[in-house]
Each structure stands twice: as C-alpha cells, then as structure tokens.
Amino acid sequence: MTQPIENYALLGNCRTAALVSNEGSIDWLCFPRFDSPACFASLLGEVDNGRWKISPHGKVLSSSRAYRDGTMVLETTFTTETGTAKLIDFMPQGDRSCIVRIVEGVDGGVVFDMDLVVRFDYGRSVPWVERVDPHTLTAVAGPDMLVLRAPTPIKGRDHHTTSRFSVTTGERLAFSLTHQSSSKPIAEPIDPYGALTTTEYFWLEFSDRCPDVGEWTPAVKRSLITLKALTYQPTGGIVAAATTSLPEHVGGERNWDYRYCWLRDATMTLLAFMNLGYFEEAQAWRNWLARSVAGNPEQMQIMYGLAGERRLPEYELPWLKGYENSKPVRIGNAAATQFQLDIYGEVADAMAQARRGGLPTHRRSAAIAEVIMPFLEQAWRKPDEGIWEIRGQALHFTHSKVMAWVAFDRAAILTETNKGSREKIARYRRIADEIHAEVCAQGYNEEMGCFVQSYGSTLMDAALLQIPLTGFLPPDDPRVVRTIDMMEKRLMRDGLLLRYETQHGVDGLPPGEGTFLVCSFWLADAYGLMGRQADARALFERLLGLCNDVGLLAEQYEPHAKRMLGNFPQAFSHIGIINAALNIHRSQQPAQQRAHPDADVVEPQVLDVGA
Ligand SMILES: OC[C@H]1O[C@H](O[C@H]2O[C@H](CO)[C@@H](O)[C@H](O)[C@H]2O)[C@H](O)[C@@H](O)[C@@H]1O
Numbered sequence: 001m002t003q004p005i006e007n008y009a010l011l012g013n014c015r016t017a018a019l020v021s022n023e024g025s026i027d028w029l030c031f032p033r034f035d036s037p038a039c040f041a042s043l044l045g046e047v048d049n050g051r052w053k054i055s056p057h058g059k060v061l062s063s064s065r066a067y068r069d070g071t072m073v074l075e076t077t078f079t080t081e082t083g084t085a086k087l088i089d090f091m092p093q094g095d096r097s098c099i100v101r102i103v104e105g106v107d108g109g110v111v112f113d114m115d116l117v118v119r120f121d122y123g124r125s126v127p128w129v130e131r132v133d134p135h136t137l138t139a140v141a142g143p144d145m146l147v148l149r150a151p152t153p154i155k156g157r158d159h160h161t162t163s164r165f166s167v168t169t170g171e172r173l174a175f176s177l178t179h180q181s182s183s184k185p186i187a188e189p190i191d192p193y194g195a196l197t198t199t200e201y202f203w204l205e206f207s208d209r210c211p212d213v214g215e216w217t218p219a220v221k222r223s224l225i226t227l228k229a230l231t232y233q234p235t236g237g238i239v240a241a242a243t244t245s246l247p248e249h250v251g252g253e254r255n256w257d258y259r260y261c262w263l264r265d266a267t268m269t270l271l272a273f274m275n276l277g278y279f280e281e282a283q284a285w286r287n288w289l290a291r292s293v294a295g296n297p298e299q300m301q302i303m304y305g306l307a308g309e310r311r312l313p314e315y316e317l318p319w320l321k322g323y324e325n326s327k328p329v330r331i332g333n334a335a336a337t338q339f340q341l342d343i344y345g346e347v348a349d350a351m352a353q354a355r356r357g358g359l360p361t362h363r364r365s366a367a368i369a370e371v372i373m374p375f376l377e378q379a380w381r382k383p384d385e386g387i388w389e390i391r392g393q394a395l396h397f398t399h400s401k402v403m404a405w406v407a408f409d410r411a412a413i414l415t416e417t418n419k420g421s422r423e424k425i426a427r428y429r430r431i432a433d434e435i436h437a438e439v440c441a442q443g444y445n446e447e448m449g450c451f452v453q454s455y456g457s458t459l460m461d462a463a464l465l466q467i468p469l470t471g472f473l474p475p476d477d478p479r480v481v482r483t484i485d486m487m488e489k490r491l492m493r494d495g496l497l498l499r500y501e502t503q504h505g506v507d508g509l510p511p512g513e514g515t516f517l518v519c520s521f522w523l524a525d526a527y528g529l530m531g532r533q534a535d536a537r538a539l540f541e542r543l544l545g546l547c548n549d550v551g552l553l554a555e556q557y558e559p560h561a562k563r564m565l566g567n568f569p570q571a572f573s574h575i576g577i578i579n580a581a582l583n584i585h586r587s588q589q590p591a592q593q594r595a596h597p598d599a600d601v602v603e604p605q606v607l608d609v610g611a
Pocket of ligand 1: 240256257258262264265333334335387388389390391507572
C-alpha cells in the first residue's frame with residue numbers, strides 16, 4: 001500500500017531522484033534524468049507498477065531513519081525480535097545511473113526480504129529478465145536496461161525478483177541497481193563501498209560551506225542539500241520537485257508534473273543559493289537560463305525541460321490509478337505555453353542579485369534584456385495566467401502587475417547607476433510609475449480597504465505578500481497592513497496560508513487544496529519586515545515543525561488531516577525555509593554585527609539590463 005507522502009525520503013545524484021519509504025521500499029525512480037519515464041512507479045499506482053523493497057522479514061519492533069549528517073546518504077535502522085540492522089541507501093555521484101543499498105548488521109541477526117519489481121515506462125512495461133550469473137541479472141525493455149547485482153541468492157517468480165538473506169553483527173551486504181542503454185554491453189560493476197566514500201565526500205564538501213544560521217543551521221543545511229539534489233548537474237537546470245502528480249487534494253485532479261525547470265521556481269532557488277554564498281550553483285543556473293532563452297528571448301517560456309527543451313506536451317497515464325486514487329497522473333505540463341507576467345520581474349531580480357553577488361555578467365545578458373524590455377512595454381498591459389498558473393480565463397492579476405513594476409523600476413535604477421541614456425531612464429521610470437498607479441487604483445478595493453487578487457475582484461491571494469517583499473510599498477503602509485489582515489481572515493487555516501480562494505472557480509479546476517507552504521514562509525518574512533518579530537518566529541517554527549523526520553517538505557500541507565500534499569520534496573518550500581531562517585537569524589543579531597542592509601534577503605534588487 002502507498003505510504004503517506006511524509007513517509008518518504010529523497011535519494012539523488014544531481015541528475016535524477018528516487019523516493020524511499022520508511023519501510024525500505026523505493027517506490028519512485030526515474031532513470032537517467034528526473035523527467036525520464038519511471039521504472040518504479042508504485043508511488044502512483046500498485047506494487048506491480050514497480051518498486052524495490054528491502055526490509056526485515058517478519059515483525060519490525062521499531063525503526064528510525066536519518067541522513068548521514070550533511071549528506072544524502074540515508075540510513076534506516078530496523079530492530080526485530082532477533083536483532084538490529086541498518087539499510088544504507090544512496091545514489092552514487094557521477095554519470096553512472098545507479099542506486100546502492102547496503103545492509104549492515106548492527107546487533108544480533110536480522111533476516112531480510114528483497115523484492116524487486118521493474119516496470120519501465122511509468123510502471124507499464126514488464127521487462128525481459130535474464131540471469132547473467134548467480135548474483136547478476138538484467139531487466140530489458142526497449143531502450144532501457146537495469147542490471148541488478150546482489151550478494152545473495154536471487155529468485156524470479158511472477159515478474160518479481162526476490163531474495164531472503166540474513167545479516168549478523170558487523171556483516172555488510174551491498175546490492176546495486178544500474179541503468180544503462182540496452183544496446184550496450186553490460187557495464188563494469190561499481191565498487192559500492194568506494195562509491196559510498198566518494199558520495200559522502202561530495203555531499204560533505206558541498207554542505208560544509210553552509211554558513212552558520214544559529215539554531216536553524218541543520219534545517220537550512222538539509223534544505224540546501226535538497227535544492228542541490230533537485231539540480232540537473234549536466235546543464236544547471238533546476239526542477240521544481242522530484243515527482244509528478246502527487247495530489248494537492250487527495251482523490252482530486254490537481255495533479256501536475258513538476259520535473260521541469262520553471263523560471264520562477266529556479267530563480268528563487270538561485271537567490272536561496274546566493275543568500276547562502278553558493279555562487280557556483282547560481283552561475284550554473286544563470287548560464288542555463290541564458291542558453292534556454294537564447295534565440296527567441298521575446299518568446300521566453302515560463303518553464304523549460306532540463307536542458308532547455310521547449311515543448312513539454314501534457315498527457316495522462318491511464319494505467320496508473322494515481323496516488324490514493326488521485327487521477328489523472330499527468331506527464332508534461334500544459335502551463336509551459338501560458339503567459340505569466342510575473343516571471344520577468346523574478347528573473348530580473350535574480351539576475352541583479354547574481355551581479356551584485358559578484359557573478360560576472362553573462363555575455364548575452366544585455367542583448368537578452370534589450371529584446372525583453374521593449375516586449376514587456378507592451379505585454380504588461382495584457383491579462384495573464386499568473387503565478388498560480390490558472391487554467392481558467394486569463395485575468396489582470398495584481399501580483400503579476402506588481403512584478404512588471406519590479407522589472408521596470410529596477411531597469412530605471414540600473415540605467416541611472418550606469419549613467420545610461422536619460423531618455424531610457426525616463427521611459428523605464430514612466431512605465432514603472434504608470435504600472436504603480438494602475439495597481440494602486442485597480443488592484444485595490446476601496447470598500448474592502450485592501451489589495452485584491454485581480455482588477456475588480458474581491459478575492460484574496462497570498463501572492464499579494466510580494467507587495468511589501470519586493471518594495472512595491474513599504475511594509476507599514478496602511479494598505480499593506482490591511483491586506484495582510486484580510487489575508488489572515490480569508491486564507492488562514494490553522495495558522496497556515498492557502499494561496500488563494502479556490503472555491504470561486506478562478507483557476508478553472510474543482511475547488512479544494514491544502515495550505516501552500518511557501519506562502520506561509522512569505523508571511524513570516526512579511527511579519528519580520530513589519531517588525532512583528534515574535535509572529536515571524538512563531539510561524540517559522542510552526543512551519544519547521546511540519547518537516548518530516550528527515551527534514552523534507554512537500555508543496556502543501558493539510559492541517560486537518562495533518563498530512564503533506566502535492567509534489568515532494570518541493571523546491572519552493574525549501575527556499576522558504578532558507579530565506580525565512582536567514583531573515584530571522586539576521587534580525588536577531590546586534591545591529592553592528594548585521595551584514596550591510598544590502599545583504600537582506602527579501603529586499604528589492606537591481607535589474608541586470610544593458611543601459
Ligand atoms: O494550480 C494549477 C497549476 O499548478 C501547478 O503550478 C504550481 O507549481 C509550479 C511549480 O512549482 C509553480 O511555479 C506554480 O506557481 C504553482 O501554481 C502546475 O504546474 C500547473 O500546470 C497548474 O496549472
């Protein structure tokens with residue numbers, strides 16, 4: 001049976017990812033890329049859609065798990081009536097697509113069962129399984145081959161490969177599963193213990209550079225490792241989450257594929273990396289962006305594939321029943337062709353911060369900006385699908401216009417700093433002022449005394465938190481204060497924020513979903529800016545308490561059922577942890593020890609455009 005989302009831990013090699021349950025079952029795995037068809041898809045279906053389980057035979061008295069500190073090496077410890085043993089799971093770094101599982105006896109003896117069910121093409125294709133030698137078998141379907149190497153006797157029955165074995169104190173048994181092209185000769189085995197050492201070194205070298213964030217350091221470090229694991233190393237692209245179709249409403253149809261690179265999610269990830277001093281990762285993503293939008297920057301998409309692919313057609317997989325019957329399971333994402341105005345402001349902020357952080361300007365930045373800004377001069381007037389990617393009618397979203405203001409405001413400031421043409425400065429400033437005035441007139445509802453989701457609407461939207469966070473208006477502006485009050489009244493559920501009011505059909509989907517975690521982190525940031533430090537800290541601590549036992553968060557949380565919802569783990573939520581932790585930590589430092597105000601995490605940034 002599928003486990004609650006929070007029972008899973010992430011394994012990754014900066015190319016792809018797997019989810020392993022607290023019972024030792026890998027129920028989701030795509031080889032060789034994040035967006036490749038899964039060979040284990042039982043997370044979204046049944047055992048027979050593929051999984052690899054290694055767990056004690058018989059009754060487990062207790063179990064616990066943790067990542068080895070600063071790494072993505074997971075240890076699950078099982079205690080049975082006969083002893084205690086550990087399962088050590090990891091994906092070796094490097095260009096081999098492989099999972100290693102080491103079973104290690106700790107105390108006494110433990111009998112284990114292994115059950116491997118390979119189903120390529122998202123749980124559909126039963127492979128042709130052949131034994132190469134008593135400890136090696138291959139599973140082939142079409143272009144894919146998996147090679148299992150097991151130190152124990154293996155049997156095949158009913159399209160399952162099984163093994164029963166025992167470990168005693170100090171004994172170690174290593175299993176590996178490697179993906180390769182089925183047309184190539186079987187590759188040499190990897191050395192599992194050597195791979196464990198190099199993989200641990202890779203993660204430690206990365207995470208040891210994480211700065212001290214006081215009491216929040218462990219949570220920030222885990223979020224940083226998670227964001228790194230969501231990065232596709234060969235290109236620098238960053239996926240929004242490791243999964244597709246984990247539901248935002250159990251049994252509902254709000255199920256989307258997040259294994260792509262959103263400009264919004266990825267630029268926010270870049271800012272989180274840079275806020276922690278990780279400029280190499282930031283530069284890799286900035287270069288990915290410059291390549292992805294090259295050629296037709298005026299046709300910039302809101303998301304791309306891992307290598308900048310432009311077409312991500314959305315389709316459904318009818319053979320998968322969906323997570324707890326949440327259908328359909330979707331692959332691809334139709335939001336890729338939407339117009340979402342906010343991305344221009346987000347990318348502009350990120351580029352500016354990259355430059356201020358000392359990253360050399362990309363040779364194409366100025367040229368790209370020269371094409372995008374004139375495009376935006378017309379485009380900001382159009383309705384769009386907005387930050388939440390609605391599937392209903394396009395609207396004049398207040399948040400989208402605020403982000404258009406961000407783009408022009410920063411363009412004016414930078415052109416001024418660079419002593420650029422007065423004409424250009426005046427033009428950017430005039431457009432920024434025009435947008436500002438329009439938002440304050442049309443995005444604001446006099447009767448309600450607050451900003452609203454879209455022009456003429458009476459609905460609330462948590463994206464309006466970006467009004468103070470981007471510097472569009474000061475946090476103590478009475479209109480901002482009343483907007484946050486209204487948000488607390490209309491969007492708060494058990495202290496956490498919904499992203500908007502889904503019951504009014506704005507998004508073209510059946511209503512109902514969980515609270516959207518990154519919005520609650522933004523609220524904590526806004527409280528901090530408003531001087532409500534105690535509220536900021538209380539909300540942040542509440543949010544941290546929602547992390548699962550290995551420090552991971554999904555996109556959403558359902559407070560009544562007390563369970564995570566949506567794709568998992570999600571970059572947005574972990575970005576929220578990093579930025580809110582930094583903001584709270586800095587606010588607690590004595591004034592003279594604080595970084596220059598320019599280092600604040602949520603302040604407006606300067607746009608990187610050619611003057
Ligand atoms: O709500 C409908 C939309 O939901 C998804 O979008 C959400 O996830 C994105 C990736 O994290 C994020 O950038 C966006 O702000 C979220 O609303 C889905 O990807 C869309 O296809 C869908 O229309």
